[in-house]
Amino acid sequence: MIVDLTDEQARAALPLKWGAVEPGVVPAWVAEMDYALAPPVVAALTDAVRRGTAGYPPFGDGGVGATFAGFAQRHWGWSPPDDASVVVGDVIAGIRLVLEVLCPPGPVVVPLPCYPPFRDVVAIAGREMVAVELDPDATDAALDLAAIEDAFRAGARTLLLCNPHNPLGRVPRRAELEALAALARRYDARVVADEIHGPLVLPGLQRTNGPVFTPYLSVDERGILVTSPSKTFNTAGLHTAQVVVLDPAEQARLRGVPLPQNHAYSPLGMIAAVASWRDCDDWHAALVRRLDEQRALLADLLAAHLPEARMRPLEATYLAWLDLRAYGHDDPAAAGLEHGVRVAPGADYQPGLAGHARLNLATSPERLETIVGRLAKALTG
Ligand SMILES: Cc1ncc(COP(=O)(O)O)c(C=O)c1O
Known part of the structure; x- marks a missing residue:
C-alpha cells in the first residue's frame, strides 16, 4: 500500500527535498517522505x-x-x-x-x-x-x-x-x-x-x-x-x-x-x-508498518557500517537522531554531502552542537542502504 517514488517521481513531487540537492545526491534531510500520496487524498484533490x-x-x-x-x-x-x-x-x-x-x-x-x-x-x-x-x-x-x-x-x-x-x-x-x-x-x-x-x-x-x-x-x-x-x-x-x-x-x-x-x-x-x-486509516497503518521496518533496517545498517554511531531510540517520527561524535567530524552532514548524501546537521536543532545529524528514513530500503553507505564512506573512508 505504501508506494515508493522513483528518483524522477520524487523530484517532481518534492521540489524542496529533491530540488535542493545536486543530481545524484540522495536527500535525507527535510521531513518529507519519498512515498506516493494516500489514494483517498489523491482522489479528493x-x-x-x-x-x-x-x-x-x-x-x-x-x-x-x-x-x-x-x-x-x-x-x-x-x-x-x-x-x-x-x-x-x-x-x-x-x-x-x-x-x-x-x-x-x-x-x-x-x-x-x-x-x-x-x-x-x-x-x-x-x-x-x-x-x-x-x-x-x-x-x-x-x-x-x-x-x-x-x-x-x-x-x-x-x-x-x-x-x-x-x-x-x-x-x-x-x-x-x-x-x-x-x-x-x-x-x-x-x-x-x-x-x-x-x-x-x-x-x-x-x-x-x-x-x-x-x-x-x-x-x-x-x-x-x-x-x-x-x-x-x-x-x-x-x-x-x-x-x-x-x-x-x-x-x-x-x-x-x-x-x-x-x-x-x-x-x-x-x-x-x-x-x-x-x-486514510488503512494507509496510515501501512505507513507506520513501513516506518517500523525502515527503523529496524537503519539499526542493522548502522551496526554493519557505522558501529560507533549511536541512534537514539526512535519512538516516533521518521527522523533518526544520530550521535556520530566517535567519527571525529564536527559536522558529519557536511562530510556526507561531499559523498553524495544530504542529512541535516545537528547544530541546526541545537546551535553549537557538534558531531550529530538527523537522518530521514522515510524512503525505500534501497535508498536507505545508499544513504548509510555513503555516510559511512564520508565518516570512515
Ligand atoms: C515539529 C514540527 N512542527 C512543524 C513543522 C512544520 O509544519 P508546517 O509546515 O505546518 O509549519 C515540522 C516540520 O517538519 C515539524 O517537525
Whole structure:
C-alpha cells in the first residue's frame, strides 16, 4: 500500500527535498517522505481540481475539525469537540497566531534541541526565548521540569512543547505531561503543543508496552494544540493546519482576528485534510508498518557500517537522531554531502552542537542502504 517514488517521481513531487540537492545526491534531510500520496487524498484533490476548486477558502473549517476529532477518537481515545478547530496556514503560522492572540506576555520556554523555526517564530512574535536543554544523548531525554519551573518562576508564561519530539524522536510520557500541566496551572502559564508528529508513534521497540501518544489537551484543558495532517500524509505544500483550544471564548478570539493575521490556508489543503483524517486509516497503518521496518533496517545498517554511531531510540517520527561524535567530524552532514548524501546537521536543532545529524528514513530500503553507505564512506573512508 505504501508506494515508493522513483528518483524522477520524487523530484517532481518534492521540489524542496529533491530540488535542493545536486543530481545524484540522495536527500535525507527535510521531513518529507519519498512515498506516493494516500489514494483517498489523491482522489479528493483530483475531484476538487476537476471541479475548479481554486478560489478562496470558505468561512468555517470545512469539516477539518470534525474529521480530526474522529481520527483522534479512533487512534488515541480522546477528541476535542468538532467545532474546536480553527484552520491556519501551517503549524508555524498557528504557533505565531496563538503567541500573538492567546499567550500571556513574557518570555517563551523552548526545550532544545528543537525544530529550528520554533526559535524564529518566538523572535518574530517579539518574545524573548528561554532555552531549556534536553540531553540530546540521554537514553530518556525527558523534559527538565525543574528548569521549566525556574523559567516560569523567573517570568516565562508560555512553553512550546513538541509532542512527539522532533528531532529526538521521543514520545513524552503521560506522567511527565501531567506534571508539566500541573506546573502550568501553578504559574498560570500556557503550553502550546505542536503535535504534528502525533500520528507517527511507532510500535514499541520491544514490540510490547511501547510508548503511547498522549494528546496534551487530554491532560491540560488550557493547553493549546497546533497540528496538521501534513507530516503524516506528506502534504506540507497544501498549507492547511489547525489550532485547537477548548474554551469557546478563545476559539472566538482566534476566529475574529483581522484577515491578514490568519488567511494563508487553502481550500485544497482543507479538502486533503478532511480526506486524510477521515479516509486514510488503512494507509496510515501501512505507513507506520513501513516506518517500523525502515527503523529496524537503519539499526542493522548502522551496526554493519557505522558501529560507533549511536541512534537514539526512535519512538516516533521518521527522523533518526544520530550521535556520530566517535567519527571525529564536527559536522558529519557536511562530510556526507561531499559523498553524495544530504542529512541535516545537528547544530541546526541545537546551535553549537557538534558531531550529530538527523537522518530521514522515510524512503525505500534501497535508498536507505545508499544513504548509510555513503555516510559511512564520508565518516570512515
Ligand atoms: C515539529 C514540527 N512542527 C512543524 C513543522 C512544520 O509544519 P508546517 O509546515 O505546518 O509549519 C515540522 C516540520 O517538519 C515539524 O517537525
